[in-house]
């Protein structure tokens with residue numbers, strides 16, 4: 340075809356056969372990706388062993404390709420390792436990858452187009468239960484879970500890092516399954532943590548190119564075969580991933596049968612389904628879809644939430660003046676005799692601006708989750724071959740100095756400036772960090788609420804500053820990334836303490852999970 344003569348988008352030069360393998364980093368791929376964007380422009384193309392990788396670096400190009408041409412830019416990479424071998428095919432369909440045509444799918448999807456139809460069905464469920472008009476149903480749970488977070492930090496400020504991890508995992512288990520995590524050694528929480536570690540750093544990491552994904556016939560290697568370690572790993576990982584999907588889901592169903600459940604993602608959807616169905620039962624397909632979407636939510640919300648919260652702490656430590664200004668706003672609106680609630684939100688624009696700036700500076704999924712283009716395509720005279728993996732480089736977009744002057748500085752005020760409508764639209768960070776078009780993050784209303792209440796409550800209750808070591812020296816916090824998909828920083832030390840004796844009693848008396 341003629342357009343095959345057009346040139347590919349520009350990018351760093353690769354080597355024969357391995358292509359740009361050496362340019363790929365296992366962690367922090369968004370850093371070189373930003374440099375390539377500055378050097379080569381809106382589209383950057385690389386190849387690894389002949390597999391094309393396209394980085395979409397500007398909002399304009401993301402809208403043109405990922406939204407307007409969504410029909411061919413919304414597929415997910417086929418990852419034999421994550422999907423077939425590790426058993427994640429049903430979950431990763433929306434989260435990381437897709438593996439159409441597997442047996443398990445065929446069972447539940449007779450007569451339907453395997454890819455498009457399932458995706459539409461499952462996204463509909465997620466938007467139904469997590470859409471703007473349902474999100475207020477979760478507010479009581481979010482407030483209670485946040486009180487638990489504050490109480491945990493109050494009792495053990497030195498362990499606030501692990502308390503935040505527990506809060507984040509527990510938050511998702513609570514809103515998705517109505518499951519209350521009451522101890523650090525909760526079994527489901529530990530299972531989920533391990534499953535996620537496997538998924539994002541081992542199984543489906545964006546920077547890792549599994550040899551079996553490049554050469555799918557390798558999946559037939561016998562387990563004992565030298566070099567088939569990936570298959571042995573996969574067999575173990577698969578069992579773990581399946582337990583992670585089934586156990587919490589079965590818990591919710593049991594609670595519902597006993598009449599002891601709370602309103603959560605799974606129970607709301609099962610109730611909706613039972614209302615819709617004539618015989619009051621939930622059909623297998625719906626059951627399957629709810630089960631797997633629920634699990635995807637866990638995976639999708641954990642690292643993203645952690646990333647935002649740790650960046651929030653880092654910025655508060657670096658900018659005591661911002662923390663003080665935020666506390667002043669809270670004291671004026673909420674007072675000091677109670678904690679903030681969602682009804683205070685409209686009256687606290689500065690806290691809102693901190694939430695937006697935290698989302699911007701953390702860009703938790705900096706390169707989006709990879710898509711796969713299903714047809715050859717031409718854009719601005721550049722040829723993009725079918726099968727190319729496509730990354731929406733939102734990390735670069737939220738650092739565009741034309742839209743966000745001094746982009747590397749944490750400055751909530753940028754969201755409070757009076758600007759014309761067009762500039763305000765371009766500055767809306769939610770247009771970037773949640774991705775684009777048909778695969779845009781369905782959790783954006785949830786995170787908007789959960790992040791707001793967590794940030795507002797922590798600012799109301801605590802002073803946060805630099806930690807001091809045993810010799811009295813200040814410890815400078817440092818953000819070091821050790822994840823390949825999300826901007827989750829490694830833990831760093833900080834000092835956190837209640838603002839006053841009154842804050843202590845307000846925190847202690849707030850309604851928590853065990854009340």
Ligand code: HEM
Nearest residue numbers: 433639640643703704707708773774775778779780782786
């Ligand atoms: C600050 C927090 C979050 C950020 C920045 C974020 C960002 C993203 C991004 C960039 C994508 C890929 C979109 C694309 O391909 O264009 C995504 C997908 C997704 N997110 Fe989020 N997310 C966050 C939190 C959450 C939460 C809390 C949930 C669940 C409650 C969630 C559920 C999902 C799901 C299920 C997908 C896959 C959608 C699909 O492929 O169709 N996310 N998210």
